[in-house]
Structures are given as structure tokens and as C-alpha cells.
Amino acid sequence: MGSRIENVIRTAVQTFATKPNGSFVNANVSHNMNILRQLLSEICPADDLGLTRYSGQPRFPLNLFSSKAAPVSYMEIFENQTVSIGIFVLKDGASIPLHDHVGMYGILKVLYGSLNVQSYSSIDLPGQTNSSIVHQPQYLKARRFPISCINEKDSPAVLSPSEHNLHTIWTVGGPASFLDILAPPYDPSGTLNGGEVRDCYYYSDVAGEDGMPSNSEIRLLKKTSCPPSFWCDSLTYCGPDIKHLQHELN
Structure with a gap:
């Protein structure tokens, strides 16, 4: 039997694998995602990912701190044409700006600390407004959901190609980290x-702007460049050996 993180990787690939026509190999995606969420809930950051705690700051692992000044760091665990799996580390006060996951499934499991997540679902509601601005390609309408505060005790959060597929994430009361699964991965x-x-x-x-209501759950989002305050550096994966999966699952 493989390690817990190996089981997560295998299950993620099996869950989101697609046929040449784009349909899923395993048709019951919702059922398989529930299995994957359960596996993620059982992950122990220290034992299963090598994220060791230390006495100076017992709620956060020493080896998640980068020597660089980036507010956010990323540790790649596994990536192929089906999924990308990795760990994001946010320093105290850091945030990941509002961004999209168009056409993707995503699962987020907090490993350490607490996070606020503000999510949106893109919508097309003709007739809801006479504003001409929403017809421009750099704008989209979206339904905004209440902010969710999640920590390591909570079940993984989920996004789908049509629900909660835009979000912004920021820390609450200190640094935080989360394991992130995206399917399919970004591929510029x-x-x-x-x-x-x-x-x-x-x-x-x-x-x-341009007559759109400011107090409604229906929001107007404008495509923008990446904020200069946000950038990401890299951390080295330090968990169980999974190199064989890169060849086996590609």
C-alpha cells in the first residue's frame, strides 16, 4: 500500500481522467470527489507531507518558510495533463488575488492556520441590467458568496467549472498553508x-461602476493584471518519495 499522499494522487488522476472526446473515464465524478475529499481530510501534514513542526512556533512548520520575501510560496507535489497538486504557503497578512478557474474542478484543504475564502460563480443574466459595460470582453457578471473562514479542522472546499470558480484567499490571524488540487491544470x-x-x-x-448596484450579490468583475503586491516563489517537496508516479501516471 502506498503513502497517503500517493493514494491522493492516484485517486485524483482516476477521478479526473478524461477520454479523447473530453468526457470523464469515470462518469460519477461527484462520488469520486467525495472519496478524494475524505482522503484529503485524513492527511497529516507532518507524517504524510514532511511538514515538520518545531517548538518555536508549534502551529506552523519551520520548513514551510522561504528565505525569499515573496508573500506566497508554492510547493509542487505532482502534475500531469490531468491534475496539478501542490501546497500554497501564505505568510501572515498575505492574500491570493481574485482569479479564475474556468473549466476546472478544484479542491482546497487547509493544512495549517486559517483562511478566508471569498468565492464567485460567473453568470450570464441578460436583462438584469441595461449597463453597456458588461458586454465588453474584459468584464463578467458573477454571483458573490459569503466569505468562508476555514482551518485545518474543516472539510476540503470544492469548486467546479460552473460554481465558485473564481475566488480570492487571505490569511486570518497568522500564516497559513493549504493543499490544492486542480483538474485540469493551468497550462498557458x-x-x-x-x-x-x-x-x-x-x-x-x-x-x-456604470450603474451596476454596489450592494447586490450580483457583482461586476473586471479582468486586470496581476497585482504587483502578489508574487510567488518555490519550495521543495519534502514528503514521501513519489517520483515513480510521474512516469507511471503520465
Whole structure:
């Protein structure tokens, strides 16, 4: 039997594997995602990912702190054409700006600390407004959901291609980290997804512009560049050996 993280990787690949026509190999995606969420809930960061605690700050692992100044760090665990799996580490006060996951499934499991998540679902509601601004390609309408505060005791959060597929994330009361699964992965070059470019785009919530209501759950989002305050450096994976999976599952 493999390690817990190996089981997570195998289950994620099996859950989101697709046929040449784009349909899922395993048709019952919801059922398989529930199995995957349960596996993630059983992950122990120290034992299963090598994220060791230390006495100076017992709620956070020493080896998650980068020597660089980036507010956010990323530790890649596994990636192929089906999924990307990794760990994001946010320093105290850091945030990941509002961004999209168009056409993706995603699962987020907090490992240490607490996070606020503000999510949106993109919508097309013709007739809801006479504003001309929403017909411009850099704008989209979205339904905003209440902020969720999640920590390591909570079940993994989920997004789908049509629900909660835009979000912003920020720390609560100290640094935090989470394990992140995306399917299919981002691929700005188109090399993973058979030539399909799948890039990450950033947005700002500009409800109130051009007559859009500012106090509604229906929001106007404007595509923007990545904020200069946000950048990400890399951390080295230090968990159980999974190199064999890169060959086996590709």
C-alpha cells in the first residue's frame, strides 16, 4: 500500500481522467470527489507531507518558510495533463488575488492556520441590467458568496467549472498553508492540454461602476493584471518519495 499522499494522487488522476472526446473515464465524478475529499481530510501534514513542526512556533512548520520575501510560496507535489497538486504557503497578512478557474474542478484543504475564502460563480443574466459595460470582453457578471473562514479542522472546499470558480484567499490571524488540487491544470503554453491554452486571469470587483448596484450579490468583475503586491516563489517537496508516479501516471 502506498503513502497517503500517493493514494491522493492516484485517486485524483482516476477521478479526473478524461477520454479523447473530453468526457470523464469515470462518469460519477461527484462520488469520486467525495472519496478524494475524505482522503484529503485524513492527511497529516507532518507524517504524510514532511511538514515538520518545531517548538518555536508549534502551529506552523519551520520548513514551510522561504528565505525569499515573496508573500506566497508554492510547493509542487505532482502534475500531469490531468491534475496539478501542490501546497500554497501564505505568510501572515498575505492574500491570493481574485482569479479564475474556468473549466476546472478544484479542491482546497487547509493544512495549517486559517483562511478566508471569498468565492464567485460567473453568470450570464441578460436583462438584469441595461449597463453597456458588461458586454465588453474584459468584464463578467458573477454571483458573490459569503466569505468562508476555514482551518485545518474543516472539510476540503470544492469548486467546479460552473460554481465558485473564481475566488480570492487571505490569511486570518497568522500564516497559513493549504493543499490544492486542480483538474485540469493551468497550462498557458498549451503543452499539457493538447494545445488548449488554459491560463490564470485576475479580476477586481468593480460593482457600482456604470450603474451596476454596489450592494447586490450580483457583482461586476473586471479582468486586470496581476497585482504587483502578489508574487510567488518555490519550495521543495519534502514528503514521501513519489517520483515513480510521474512516469507511471503520465
